[in-house]
Amino acid sequence: NAGVMQNPRHLVRRRGQEARLRCSPMKGHSHVYWYRQLPEEGLKFMVYLQKENIIDESGMPKERFSAEFPKEGPSILRIQQVVRGDSAAYFCASSQDRFNSPLHFGNGTRLTVT
Amino acid sequence: GQSLEQPSEVTAVEGAIVQINCTYQTSGFYGLSWYQQHDGGAPTFLSYNALDGLEETGRFSSFLSRSDSYGYLLLQELQMKDSASYFCAVRDQTSNYQLIWGAGTKLIIKP
Numbered sequence: 001n002a003g004v005m006q007n008p009r010h011l012v013r014r015r016g017q018e019a020r021l022r023c024s025p026m027k028g029h030s031h032v033y034w035y036r037q038l039p040e041e042g043l044k045f046m047v048y049l050q051k052e053n054i055i056d057e058s059g060m061p062k063e064r065f066s067a068e069f070p071k072e073g074p075s076i077l078r079i080q081q082v083v084r085g086d087s088a089a090y091f092c093a094s095s096q097d098r099f100n101s102p103l104h105f106g107n108g109t110r111l112t113v114t
Numbered sequence: 115g116q117s118l119e120q121p122s123e124v125t126a127v128e129g130a131i132v133q134i135n136c137t138y139q140t141s142g143f144y145g146l147s148w149y150q151q152h153d154g155g156a157p158t159f160l161s162y163n164a165l166d167g168l169e170e171t172g173r174f175s176s177f178l179s180r181s182d183s184y185g186y187l188l189l190q191e192l193q194m195k196d197s198a199s200y201f202c203a204v205r206d207q208t209s210n211y212q213l214i215w216g217a218g219t220k221l222i223i224k225p
Contacts, residue, residue: 033213041217041218042201042215042216042217042218043157043201043215044215045212045213045215048210048212055210056209056210056212091156091157093157098210098211099144099205099211100145100162100164100205102147102159102162103149103157103159103213104159105156105157105158106156107155107156108156
C-alpha cells in the first residue's frame with residue numbers, strides 16, 4: 001500500500017521559470033493538502049483540495065501560485081515565474097476525511113531557485 | 115485568533131523521559147495531534163487526542179486538557195533516533211477543520 005508519492009524530489013529552476021510539483025495521495029484518500037517549509041521553521045499551510053475542488057486556499061499567494069486535484073491523476077502545485085524566495089521544501093499530505101483522520105505526508109519536493 | 119505555543123528546543127539525555135508542552139488558542143477546537151519530523155524527512159503522525167486524558171502508544175504518550183487549552187507529548191526511554199522536531203497541531207472547526215500547526219520543538223538527545 002503505497003504512501004503519498006511526491007515528485008520530483010528535488011527541483012532546480014531559474015528565476016522566471018515555472019515549477020510544477022506533483023502529488024499522488026494514498027489509495028482511498030480524497031483530501032489533499034499542500035504545505036511549505038523553510039529550513040528550521042514549521043509547516044505553513046498553503047491549500048486544501050478535495051477531488052476537483054479547492055476547499056481552502058487561504059495560505060496560498062494569490063499571484064503566481066495555483067493548485068489543482070483533477071478527477072484523474074495527481075494533485076499539482078504550480079508556481080509560475082519563480083523567484084528566489086520560493087526556494088523551500090513543499091510537502092503534500094493526504095487524509096481519508098477532513099475531521100479526525102491523521103495526515104500522511106509525502107517526502108516533499110525541495111525547490112531551489114537560482 | 116488562532117495560535118499554538120511550544121518550546122523551540124528541548125535537550126535531554128538518552129534513556130531519560132522528556133515532556134514537550136503545547137498550549138493553544140483556537141475558536142473551534144476539535145482535536146490535538148502530534149507529528150515527528152527528522153531533519154530532511156517528512157512529518158509522520160504520532161498521536162491524536164480529541165478528549166481529555168492520556169493516550170499511550172509504546173514509548174510515546176500524549177495528554178490533553180481542553181479546559182486548560184493544553185497538551186503535552188511524553189517520550190520515555192529516549193533513544194538517539196528520537197532526535198527530531200515535534201509539532202503539535204490543532205484541528206479547528208471554524209477553519210474548515212484545518213490543522214493549525216505549532217512552530218515545532220527541536221528535541222536534542224545527548225548520550
